[in-house]
Amino acid sequence: MNRQNTRKTRKTLGIIGFGAFGQLIGLHLHAYFELIAYDPSPIPADVAAEFGVSSGPLNVVSQSDIVVIASPVATFERVVTSIAAVCRPGAIIVDVGSVKTQPSEIMKRLLPDDVNIIATHPLFGPQSAKDGVRGLKIAICPIQGKLHSRFAAFLRKELGLEVIITTPDEHDRDAAIVQGLTHLIAKVLLSMEPLPSRMTTKSFDLLSEGISMVQNDAPEVFEAIEKANPYAEDVRRRFFNLAAKLNAELEE
Amino acid sequence: MNRQNTRKTRKTLGIIGFGAFGQLIGLHLHAYFELIAYDPSPIPADVAAEFGVSSGPLNVVSQSDIVVIASPVATFERVVTSIAAVCRPGAIIVDVGSVKTQPSEIMKRLLPDDVNIIATHPLFGPQSAKDGVRGLKIAICPIQGKLHSRFAAFLRKELGLEVIITTPDEHDRDAAIVQGLTHLIAKVLLSMEPLPSRMTTKSFDLLSEGISMVQNDAPEVFEAIEKANPYAEDVRRRFFNLAAKLNAELEE
Structure with a gap:
């Protein structure tokens, strides 16, 4: 042929x-x-x-x-x-x-x-x-x-x-957690840099690796995940509320 | 012998x-x-x-x-x-x-x-x-x-x-970030369970794996990391303040 x-x-x-x-x-x-x-x-x-x-x-x-x-x-x-x-x-x-x-x-x-x-x-x-x-x-x-x-x-x-x-709805529910939380945590941790790279635990190394995979994503990706996903706001609120509650417990 | x-x-x-x-x-x-x-x-x-x-x-x-x-x-x-x-x-x-x-x-x-x-x-x-x-x-x-x-x-x-x-001081500075943040993030995410396990990204899988490694740690480990480490409170404050700042930006 x-x-x-x-x-x-x-x-x-x-x-x-x-x-x-x-x-x-x-x-x-x-x-x-x-x-x-x-x-x-x-x-x-x-x-x-x-x-x-x-x-x-x-x-x-x-x-x-x-x-x-x-x-x-x-x-x-x-x-x-x-x-x-x-x-x-x-x-x-x-x-x-x-x-x-x-x-x-x-x-x-x-x-x-x-x-x-x-x-x-x-x-x-x-x-x-x-x-x-x-x-x-x-x-x-x-x-x-x-x-x-x-x-x-x-x-x-x-x-x-x-x-x-x-389905689009099922997808967006899960993605709001999977991508929404990954990017939120990445944003917070990256703003705390420099993070230790030598004296680390295996669990911290895994977290760091996960974060490094999304740190170069285009800003539009973060925008899409946090703003265009109809479930993102709810997931974000839950995350921040639970974080604030844990903070209050630890301050006691 | x-x-x-x-x-x-x-x-x-x-x-x-x-x-x-x-x-x-x-x-x-x-x-x-x-x-x-x-x-x-x-x-x-x-x-x-x-x-x-x-x-x-x-x-x-x-x-x-x-x-x-x-x-x-x-x-x-x-x-x-x-x-x-x-x-x-x-x-x-x-x-x-x-x-x-x-x-x-x-x-x-x-x-x-x-x-x-x-x-x-x-x-x-x-x-x-x-x-x-x-x-x-x-x-x-x-x-x-x-x-x-x-x-x-x-x-x-x-x-x-x-x-x-x-040195003990250098160690505690780094550990406050490495262990302090890993355990804080783990506590927050574990309280959001059930988390998706099928429709996941590789970065989320790495985060989940990191968290699962500390989820069965004894409560005393968390107490020691968050309360006995003299730098833990400062790291925690920075984490929660940055999270709140990001939340405010996204709410705009």
Whole structure:
């Protein structure tokens, strides 16, 4: 089979938003798909050399069998609005943000009825995936259409991901604790630096390692986790109230 | 060399307080020393079968070349007072508590001038040492006498420990952060249980693992860390103030 034919039989995957996470997707999926990416910022030449780079999101979406929207929460609704009219019938539209209720609602409301919509949250980032994605977790929420089972099977079999099928609401409840607390604790501890690094216990080393994994996350990630997740405020209140109660007990 | 002779050439190590940590010491040191232990609670028969068990602390101390005091902080001064008169000249007296300034001062004040005093803090417990102690850390503070270098060399060469030579004051400054913060965060998170265990990130898994290592620590350990460490209150205040500040920022 010559290259031309191989190319024709491969599906096209378009990535809207080619930041750190978009590039991670490209790295792991270029073996399976024709890739085409768009980012509002210029894509560096060494990265662009490996992928098809498009001048606009509409161009990407109109060519793609699968579209991954990896843009920040703040621009998400604008991106979905702009691409809605050019989605291919039967295409799979996927998001990858840290919260799921709001983006799911936006996609359901704005995208046409003849596309598949799958809201996802890869529970990892460039830092935790630096040695590969095998064994890492991804939450997926089927929103519209029937292709989510095949999509999940691909993630499991080809990428070795642990796929957690859930709903946007269930996801956001758990993520408010898992990500909300990790980032809160990280923010507080990082503001206490320098922390000891030699005279440490194993439990403190584990805490420090956990914190170091999120310390370079973009500010938008923290914003999304703490503000766009409808359950984050409640979790945060419980955390701060329990901390204040413990403080009062110890002051006695 | 018959058994009788071997016995005579081995030094005797006495352990006062044969709880979880005293037993961990016994487990790792019975290959090197004649062991003799005392605990105010009856020592279980299966444990007692492996070690010499004494009916009183004075009996233990008067026979021992090395005495390890592994009793709770609350009874520490009483124990030291009671044994002071029967220490062998040249013996090494060691404590193993989580704070170092106060116990060092007590030992220095109450023990005779002709013993070696070494304040130590093994930065591990039965949980973190369940697969062995090699590579784990211990802080040691030379308080009196000259044998601390030989003692440190034994810990390094025979047990494979990483030995951190420090002062009681330096130790307590670092431990207030390392142990103080780990236990505070653990207390708060454990009171928020049940925490998600499936839909988790790697950073949250590391935090959870760190917390689970201290969750079964005796209440006296938490008391010692938060109340007997002179720097703990300041660290706690900084943590709670920074948490409150972050909360206020997020509420805006």
